[in-house]
Amino acid sequence: xxxxxxxxxxxxxxxxxxxxxxxxxxxxxxxxxxxxxxxxxxxxxxxxxxxxxxxxxxxxxxxxxxxxxxxxxxxxxxxxxxxxxxxxxxxxxxxxxxxxxxxxxxxxxxxxxxxxxxxxxxxxxxxxxxxxxxxxxxxxxxxxxxxxxxxxxxxxxxxxxxxxxxxxxxxxxxxxxxxxxxxxxxxxxxxxxxxxxxxxxxxxxxxxxxxxxxxxxxxxxxxxxxxxxxxxxxxxxxxxxxxxxxxxxxxxxxxxxxxxxxxxxxxxxxxxxxxxxxxxxxxxxxxxxxxxxxxxxxxxxxxxxxxxxxxxxxxxxxxxxxxxxxxxxxxxxxxxxxxxxxxxxxxxxxxxxxxxxxxxxxxxxxxxxxxxxxxxxxxxxxxxxxxxxxxxxxxxxxxxxxxxxxxxxxxxxxxxxxxxxxxxxxxxxxxxxxxxxxxxxxxxxxxxxxxxxxxxxxxxxxxxxxxxxxxxxxxxxxxxxxxxxxxxxxxxxxxxxxxxxxxxxxxxxxxxxxxx
Numbered sequence: 107x108x109x110x111x112x113x114x115x116x117x118x119x120x121x122x123x124x125x126x127x128x129x130x131x132x133x134x135x136x137x138x139x140x141x142x143x144x145x146x147x148x149x150x151x152x153x154x155x156x157x158x159x160x161x162x163x164x165x166x167x168x169x170x171x172x173x174x175x176x177x178x179x180x181x182x183x184x185x186x187x188x189x190x191x192x193x194x195x196x197x198x199x200x201x202x203x204x205x206x207x208x209x210x211x212x213x214x215x216x217x218x219x220x221x222x223x224x225x226x227x228x229x230x231x232x233x234x235x236x237x238x239x240x241x242x243x244x245x246x247x248x249x250x251x252x253x254x255x256x257x258x259x260x261x262x263x264x265x266x267x268x269x270x271x272x273x274x275x276x277x278x279x280x281x282x283x284x285x286x287x288x289x290x291x292x293x294x295x296x297x298x299x300x301x302x303x304x305x306x307x308x309x310x311x312x313x314x315x316x317x318x319x320x321x322x323x324x325x326x327x328x329x330x331x332x333x334x335x336x337x338x339x340x341x342x343x344x345x346x347x348x349x350x351x352x353x354x355x356x357x358x359x360x361x362x363x364x365x366x367x368x369x370x371x372x373x374x375x376x377x378x379x380x381x382x383x384x385x386x387x388x389x390x391x392x393x394x395x396x397x398x399x400x401x402x403x404x405x406x407x408x409x410x411x412x413x414x415x416x417x418x419x420x421x422x423x424x425x426x427x428x429x430x431x432x433x434x435x436x437x438x439x440x441x442x443x444x445x446x447x448x449x450x451x452x453x454x455x456x457x458x459x460x461x462x463x464x465x466x467x468x469x470x471x472x473x474x475x476x477x478x479x480x481x482x483x484x485x486x487x488x489x490x491x492x493x494x495x496x497x498x499x500x501x502x503x504x505x506x507x508x509x510x511x512x513x514x515x516x517x518x519x520x521x522x523x524x525x526x527x528x529x530x531x532x533x534x535x536x537x538x539x540x541x542x543x544x545x546x547x548x549x550x551x552x553x554x555x556x557x558x559x560x561x562x563x564x565x566x567x568x569x570x571x572x573x574x575x576x577x578x579x580x581x582x583x584x585x586x587x588x589x590x591x592x593x594x595x596x597x598x599x600x601x602x603x604x605x606x607x608x609x610x611x612x613x614x615x616x617x618x619x620x621x622x
Contacts, residue, residue: 108142108146108162108164108165113138113139113142113143113165113167114138114139114167114169115137115138115139115140116137116138116169116170117134117135117136117137117138117169117170117171117172117173117176118134118135118138118167118168118169118170118176118179119132119133119134119135119167119168119170119176119179119180119183120132120133120134120135120138120141120142120165120166120167120168121165121166121167121168121183121187121189122158122162122164122165122189122191123162123163123164123165123166124161124162124163125161125163127163127164129183129187129189130158130161130162130189130190130191131158131162131189131191131192132180132183132184132187132189132192133180133383134173134176134177134179134180134390135173135176136173136176136411138167138169142165142167145159145162146159152356152380152381152382153356154191154356154379154380154381155381155382157191158191172411173411173414176411177390177411177412177414177415180390181390181391181394182394184391185394192387192391202216202217202218202236203216203217203218203219203220203226203227204216204217204226204227204236204239204240204243204292205217205224205225205226205227206224206225206226206227206285206288206289206292207223207224208223208224208225209224210278211250211255211271211276211278211281212224212249212285213249213250213251213252213253214240214243214244214249214250214251214288215240215251216236216237216240225289227292227293239292243288243291243292244268246288246291246324246325247269247284247285247287247288247325248268248269248270248284249268249269249284249285249288250268250269250270250271250272251268252272255271255272256272257272258272258273259272259273260272269281269284287299287303287325293366293367300326300330303322303325303326304326306322307319307322307323307326310322344367344399344400344401345364345365345366345367345399345400345401346365346399346400346401346402346403346434346437347362347363347364347365347398347399347401347402347403348362348363348365348403348434348437348438348441349361349362349363349402349403349404349405349441350363350405350438350441350442350444350445351385351405351445352442352445352446352449353380354449354450356379356380357377357378357379357380358377358378358379358380358381358384358385358388359375359376359377359445359448359449359450360375360376360377360378360385360388360445361374361375361376361441361442361444361445361448362374362375362376362392362441363437363440363441363444364399365437375445375448375449376388377449385404385406385408386408386409386412389402389408389412389415389416390412390415393415393416393419394419397419397420398416398417398419398420398424399420399424400420400422400423400424400425401424401425401426401427402416402424402425402426402427403427403428403429403434403437403438404426404427404428404438405428405438405442406428407426407428408426412426413426451495452494452495452496453494453495454592455495455592455593455595455596456468456469456470456494456495456596458591458592458593458596459540459593459596459597461593462585462587462591462593462594463540463565463567463578463585463593465539465540465565467539468539469538469539469540469565470493470494470539471491471492471493471536471538471539471540472491472492472493472538472539472540472541472542472600473489473490473491473492473526473538473540473541473542474489474490474491474492474541474542474543474544474600474601474603474604475487475488475489475519475522475523475526475541475542475543475544475553475604476488476544476601476604476605476607476608477507477515477518477519477522477544477608478605478608478609478611478612479513479518479612485507485510485513485518485612486504486505486506486507486608486611486612486615487504487505487507487518487519487521487522487608488502488503488504488505488604488605488607488608488611489502489503489504489505489522489526489604490502490600490603490604490607491538492600492603495596497603502607503526504607504608504611505521505522505525505526506615507521507522508521509521515545515548515549516548516549516551516552517552519543519545519549519552519553519556520552520553520555520556521556523541523543523552523553523556523557524556524557524559524560527556527557527560527562527564528560531560531562537562537564538564539565540564540565540566540567541553541557541564541565541566541567542566542567542568542569542597542600542601542604543566543567543568543569544568544569544571544601544604544605545568545569545570545571546568546570546575546577547568547577547582549568550566550567550568550577550578550579551579553566553568554566554579566578566579567585567597569597569598569601570584573589574589574594574598575589576594576597
């Protein structure tokens with residue numbers, strides 16, 4: 107048991123140890139005694155802190171001269187001991203970079219990790235965006251992508267999409283100029299580059315160098331295309347980090363945007379247990395590993411010691427901004443939106459479906475049925491289950507149609523739906539929150555009657571192909587839900603998965619019959 111009378115009253119760090127002497131938590135405080143006492147005198151702690159307190163067997167204290175020194179020491183101690191109750195800053199995802207090699211004629215390519223052999227741009231959150239940027243830059247500036255310079259020109263040279271330094275006709279200075287332009291685009295300075303390139307294009311035309319002028323025209327068009335896609339571009343002379351976070355179910359979900367001189371260059375996501383100090387602890391740990399930018403934008407302010415710590419790490423002033431309006435507020439809102447899309451997209455789909463179908467509770471468990479056959483042969487049924495907005499493939503089921511002869515989708519749907527829920531009744535298992543049937547009003551009625559015959563009442567809808575119309579029992583017309591609404595797209599996603607699963611089983615049976 108900790109003797110609170112012996113706890114120092116100065117700023118510093120405290121280390122909690124368990125019965126085995128292992129450091130399980132490192133914290134910092136402006137007034138150690140008040141901070142440590144609060145663990146044992148307050149009774150409204152969050153679940154994580156309550157669990158921590160139950161394992162504390164002893165404590166160690168290190169006094170520092172200032173709270174900023176305590177912050178620095180805390181970060182060092184966390185790195186050294188890696189306590190299990192301090193947040194674990196493991197990146198939620200890994201993204202690829204675009205790499206410019208350090209060769210005499212630099213190569214451009216995709217890299218998964220950052221090394222010390224050239225320059226790296228990114229990370230790129232979207233693989234599609236990364237690939238498009240890479241392809242546009244390669245084509246626009248004719249940069250090589252081959253691992254080694256070949257002895258003769260390859261197909262890319264003949265297609266006119268590589269400057270082909272391998273031929274020996276491309277001066278190193280000219281290729282370097284192309285690389286510098288590519289570098290400027292990758293750093294988000296495309297608009298400035300366009301002005302330079304337009305001036306050179308005019309000069310080349312005056313000197314009757316029309317071939318190079320046309321190349322420059324095409325390069326300008328490509329750079330302009332990429333620059334227009336950089337919606338984050340703003341005229342700033344410094345880098346910023348934009349941090350948005352949200353607490354859900356005892357966890358803190360955090361997203362960090364990197365903005366270099368007004369242009370968004372990448373993002374990182376983290377998830378860790380929520381606590382009173384989680385955000386400030388994140389800032390201290392994260393910027394203990396990464397150089398702080400000139401400005402950090404947050405939805406709420408931080409204490410002065412944290413701001414001083416960031417300045418100490420950077421070796422210069424760091425502005426911590428809590429914007430209420432303007433571009434920075436827009437950036438923060440965008441980060442929040444990305445946070446929702448990254449961590450809560452599945453939950454948002456389920457909630458949108460609940461709202462549009464007027465369901466009392468979110469349809470967390472959804473089962474969808476489809477029938478597949480080829481001219482009435484190898485007729486099969488499929489059922490896919492989505493749980494929490496995602497496919498739960500462990501609960502997929504497939505059915506051979508037993509009672510239907512010829513082509514009768516209505517009877518086939520009735521059989522499959524009846525068999526599924528008769529089995530759940532017999533096994534005493536819970537029913538889904540929503541049933542979806544692929545088809546129109548006929549398939550919907552067949553499935554509804556099959557469920558009613560079992561004495562059940564389950565929420566059920568059908569989705570008709572072509573117009574993607576959603577029907578509910580008892581209404582002759584489809585629901586007024588646009589087919590590009592989030593709820594409709596979610597239903598389409600589920601239906602498409604059921605269709606894929608059914609076709610796969612149908613093909614399997616046909617191949618088996620042919621072999622057999």
